[in-house]
Amino acid sequence: MNPWPEFLANKPVDTRIEMGAYEYLWQQPNSNTKRLAELFEFHPGSLPSDLVDEDAAQRAAEEVVGHLAKRGIKRFGVRINGMHDYPARLRDATEPVEMLYFLGSWELAESPRRVAVVGTRQVSSEGAARTRKLVRALVEHDFTIVSGLAQGVDTIAHQTAIDCGGRTIAVIGTPISEVYPKENAELQRRIASGYLLVSQVPVLRYKAQGANVNRFFFPERNKTMSALSEATIIIEAGETSGTLTQARAALAQGRKLFILESNFRNPAISWPAKFEKQGAIRVREVEDILREFEDVPHAHA
Template sequence: MQAAELFARPTVSPALELGAYEELWAQDGQSFKTLADLFSKSINDLPSCFVDLDVAKARAREVLRIFKSKHLSDAGFVVHGTMDYPQALRDARHPIQCLYYRGNLDLLSTPYRVAVVGSRDASEDGVRRARRLAKCLVKDGVVVVSGLAKGIDTAAHTAALEEGGQTIGVIGTPISETYPKENAALQEQIAKDFLLVSQVPVIRYSRQSPQWNRLFFPERNATMSALTHATVIVEAGETSGSLTQARAAIQQGRKLFILENCFSRGLKWPERLLSQGAIRVSDYDDIRGHLGIPAHQDR
């Protein structure tokens, strides 16, 4: 959006737009695709342009009550067309209009952000590789991004924190929820000290079944890719959600790195993604070189 358009727009109320976004999601059949299609036809419109304002206010009060019950006094909300909205999100196939967050949103403006992802049911070798990679990234001043899932995600986040680095969690549940429960303390630490983001509507999530809520996770992966400069797959099976992120990275023009060990397990996906533009890497120096990251003097 041009600067003139921003100044021409009336003052945006985050609370009102939050409620409008939640009301849009409350409608039957709504999805990230249908919402992206809606806003692609009216690129300067806010969520409040499409719903009754009194209903939007009521929805906002409902969400804020939920936040209060979860003791979330620091939850924030940004909408497309405002200064704080991360423009990198527009590279997604179905760009999200709104983003919930807790923490320091400025971390989305850092020079290097790299997603480290892989299997929830990770091998011991996979966990070691993820931890080593995260620590190398942190030493070079890179922000480590992952999804706070079990396995590789948890290893990447915790190693980044242990090394004194910065990390961002991109979750597939509302900002008010924790999944898996055993990562509650880790998620809270990331939200308080760094950045936690979610695109998942609070009310819709609370009112539908876990089976339907699982569909938010693949969309989360596409957003994680858009918010980063590159994705590294540490290890993954043929049905891993990490492959959703891999496809999104290629579609969005982000670099996609596949660790060498993924090619020696009889898997089909590494070669398939390699033919589509992924980069095969054997060690961290390969990744650093492809991204043009200056080496930290003490590394």
């Protein structure tokens, strides 16, 4: 049952107040993604402003806008659960977020064939070459390349998509005002201005706490990246890689999960076989991906 349409028909929504209310909820002691998801599950059909005093929401909104302006961000967008432009597929996540920030063209989030290309930060030279080759082929077949703007595979995936004249979306693990890693500042600026940059990370909470706690936002964004995408492709990842968070999320969300064949041949890791048993698809050539999107006939050699 959807509690939204009738409810919203009788209530004007102030995006700024909703943003402030959501940020205020994140500022409360012990707030985290799981607890906030539970809070909204307990209050179905509620917007953030239904759970927060309006003055508190207004103050938080002013602080967010002021902070972003200091970082040179005067215009940005938000997507709030319950509004018509919030992507329903985000609700497939185990702990879905109520709000996203974005910079750039939101239309890309609705573009066809959104596939996440992800992998280790310490990518091998072979993994880097495989990433470039695969992304070039996917762009040729009109896929939108989604990744996390981290070092290694992510950076190569975004850059290759841009170089090939394709579309790319970055789902980052910091607020839209921050850059991580620092060497990707120019790439992030380019994606934010010409493509799409998405973040679920609360600005004020991030600003108030240290890097050691903020690192937990990275695996959370992997779950959101998977939910925004139709499929996830793993290029290369170690046994304890954060990439595996996204692999688990993709399978749990009913998304396709592709794993490059080279991972199965690596004796140092056992995760590829484990995920294949759970439904992941082994990729020996790009046709193995295209076939799942019905680009080539099943009889293809």
